[in-house]
Amino acid sequence: MHVFEAIATRRSIRGFLARDVARETIEDLLAIAARAPSGGNIQPWKVHVLCGASLGRVAGAIHAARASGPLEPDYAYYPSGWREPWLSRKRKVGWDLYALAGVQKGDRAAGEAFHARNFDFFGAPVGLLLTIERDAGEGAWVDLGIFAGTLMLAARGLGLDTCPQAFFAEVGQPIREALPLPSDQIVVCGIALGYADPKSSLNGLVTEREPVPGFTTFHD
Numbered sequence: 001m002h003v004f005e006a007i008a009t010r011r012s013i014r015g016f017l018a019r020d021v022a023r024e025t026i027e028d029l030l031a032i033a034a035r036a037p038s039g040g041n042i043q044p045w046k047v048h049v050l051c052g053a054s055l056g057r058v059a060g061a062i063h064a065a066r067a068s069g070p071l072e073p074d075y076a077y078y079p080s081g082w083r084e085p086w087l088s089r090k091r092k093v094g095w096d097l098y099a100l101a102g103v104q105k106g107d108r109a110a111g112e113a114f115h116a117r118n119f120d121f122f123g124a125p126v127g128l129l130l131t132i133e134r135d136a137g138e139g140a141w142v143d144l145g146i147f148a149g150t151l152m153l154a155a156r157g158l159g160l161d162t163c164p165q166a167f168f169a170e171v172g173q174p175i176r177e178a179l180p181l182p183s184d185q186i187v188v189c190g191i192a193l194g195y196a197d198p199k200s201s202l203n204g205l206v207t208e209r210e211p212v213p214g215f216t217t218f219h220d
């Protein structure tokens, strides 16, 4: 697959076929993704692969922890105050997803049920948790983001689909206890991995992008 095609066909997929991904395929994917660059080649990313029983164990721990009270997120992925144009963009994708999921405006229970589909990686056969050590510098977080992007594009090359999920940063503590993970590892994000279900209405979402002049300045 040409790299442009991989980029153009990657979308966040939220409905997966009940088709396993071979361990060898996952290992190939991680090996090619690890070709991602990092400052000083420090390769600060760590990947925890969830498949089989570990998926249910983590989802169960998340349910239980959320039911017992508010949780301290591992870090604030989103800003505390929203401003334009981010607010409108975030709202648009949220409402578009709700419309496809049949969630009505104001129906908090349905909204929460939809949010809970994050817990088990939207039913993907494989969940990846990307973590970083607490003492990593801010640049290492950039490196991890590049690794995640490389991985998602490489997945397309293998006919696989993904959904990045910052949701898991909200529930780092129960995840650390359920797996378990060392306490010095911060959960940066998850990535659902599997084969897209073409019948899932959620997968019909094609998100918009700002045209190039909106985010680019040429300095002569």
Ligand SMILES: Cc1cc2nc3c(=O)[nH]c(=O)nc-3n(C[C@H](O)[C@H](O)[C@H](O)COP(=O)(O)O)c2cc1C
Residues within 6 Å of the ligand: 010, 011, 012, 013, 014, 093, 118, 163, 164, 165, 166, 167, 168, 189, 205, 206, 207
């Ligand atoms: C780091 C990161 C975290 C994200 N977290 C979530 C998430 O927790 N749940 C979710 O459904 N989508 C999540 N998304 C997907 C975004 O909503 C999606 O990338 C965006 O709307 C653009 O759509 P596209 O990926 O289909 O191009 C996340 C994306 C990124 C890059």
